[in-house]
Amino acid sequence: xxxxxxxxxxxxxxxxxxxxxxxxxxxxxxxxxxxxxxxxxxxxxxxxxxxxxxxxxxxxxxxxxxxxxxxxxxxxxxxxxxxxxxxxxxxxxxxxxxxxxxxxxxxxxxxxxxxxxxxxxxxxxxxxxxxxxxxxxxxxxxxxxxxxxxxxxxxxxxxxxxxxxxx
Numbered sequence: 583x584x585x586x587x588x589x590x591x592x593x594x595x596x597x598x599x600x601x602x603x604x605x606x607x608x609x610x611x612x613x614x615x616x617x618x619x620x621x622x623x624x625x626x627x628x629x630x631x632x633x634x635x636x637x638x639x640x641x642x643x644x645x646x647x648x649x650x651x652x653x654x655x656x657x658x659x660x661x662x663x664x665x666x667x668x669x670x671x672x673x674x675x676x677x678x679x680x681x682x683x684x685x686x687x688x689x690x691x692x693x694x695x696x697x698x699x700x701x702x703x704x705x706x707x708x709x710x711x712x713x714x715x716x717x718x719x720x721x722x723x724x725x726x727x728x729x730x731x732x733x734x735x736x737x738x739x740x741x742x743x744x745x746x747x748x749x
Contacts (some may be wrong), residue, residue, distance in 0.1 A: 613649040615718055617643035640675065641711040642691050645724050647671070665737075672732055676704040704732050 596722035619638040638646070647668045654661045673679050677700045698706045711717065712725040722742050 584696065602633065603642075613644055613646045613653075614638050618645070618718075639716060639722075644668070644728055645717060645721065647722075648727055648737070649723060651737065655739070668737075670730070672704070674708060677701070678703070678730060684748040705729055708732070 589603050590606050591601055591726050619636045619642060621634050622637050624635050647664055651661060651664045651668070654664065673684075679700075708725055708729050712722065717724045727738050
């Protein structure tokens with residue numbers, strides 16, 4: 583099973599690479615709960631019927647990806663795509679890398695202190711989500727699973743989350 587989103591151009595430019603798009607996926611594919619997103623005004627729409635959109639919290643996006651990966655644990659194309667999406671999100675959002683910093687590090691620069699700081703900040707962010715009770719009831723294990731993935735690249739699911747290799 584692989585859901586395909588519908589892509590819409592929300593801001594057009596004369597140069598194609600400056601166009602802005604949004605991908606809308608069927609709600610049935612999402613594993614987001616109603617309490618995990620909030621309504622906000624649209625930045626790009628001028629029509630009344632789409633002036634407000636639902637936006638998930640960052641923790642909810644991670645939780646949704648992990649829920650889907652938990653559901654599709656066998657080596658399918660869906661699980662590969664989800665793992666790739668999770669990896670990119672962790673690199674760019676939690677660890678704060680961008681194309682410039684990634685290419686800088688590929689040139690062999692010594693950035694151990696920077697990497698440690700990025701890891702500490704990412705783990706701290708995940709712990710804040712837990713302290714604010716942003717995980718769904720019964721999914722407190724998400725903190726351990728996501729933290730383990732950020733630290734060592736291994737995603738653990740219950741009951742594996744209680745093993746020392748995941749903590």
